Amino acid sequence: MHTGVAQVVRYTVLLYGVLDLMVSVDRKLDSRIQSEAKRKEPGILNLVKQYNNLCQEIEVLMGQGYAPRGALKPTMIDREGLFKLDVDDDIWQDIGLQDGPDTASPRWLTDIRKNLLPLTSLFSGN
Numbered sequence: 001m002h003t004g005v006a007q008v009v010r011y012t013v014l015l016y017g018v019l020d021l022m023v024s025v026d027r028k029l030d031s032r033i034q035s036e037a038k039r040k041e042p043g044i045l046n047l048v049k050q051y052n053n054l055c056q057e058i059e060v061l062m063g064q065g066y067a068p069r070g071a072l073k074p075t076m077i078d079r080e081g082l083f084k085l086d087v088d089d090d091i092w093q094d095i096g097l098q099d100g101p102d103t104a105s106p107r108w109l110t111d112i113r114k115n116l117l118p119l120t121s122l123f124s125g126n
Contacts, residue, residue, distance in 0.1 A: 052076045
């Protein structure tokens with residue numbers, strides 16, 4: 001065999017070896033991701049249940065008039081398609097989370113010098 005052809009054969013064998021290694025690593029990584037997702041699934045589903053319960057409580061409170069003017073009801077998360085996420089799914093929506101003129105924080109929460117600093121000194125013992 002000519003040295004040029006032998007070199008091409010060696011590089012080809014080396015390239016196929018690297019590709020096999022990459023495929024093997026990819027399969028192992030995919031398997032690991034799948035097993036970790038299954039391991040975390042019960043905790044994620046529990047968080048979704050808690051979130052949906054809070055959404056129901058917020059809806060009741062909104063019906064009783066405890067929400068600021070213009071507040072939007074949060075969307076509950078559907079458990080069925082939770083792990084088949086799409087960029088258009090409701091889970092990515094953050095409507096109503098921005099502060100606006102009608103959702104300004106109360107003064108007791110924003111006036112740090114008047115309200116929070118005395119509390120910190122009280123709790124620290126100073």
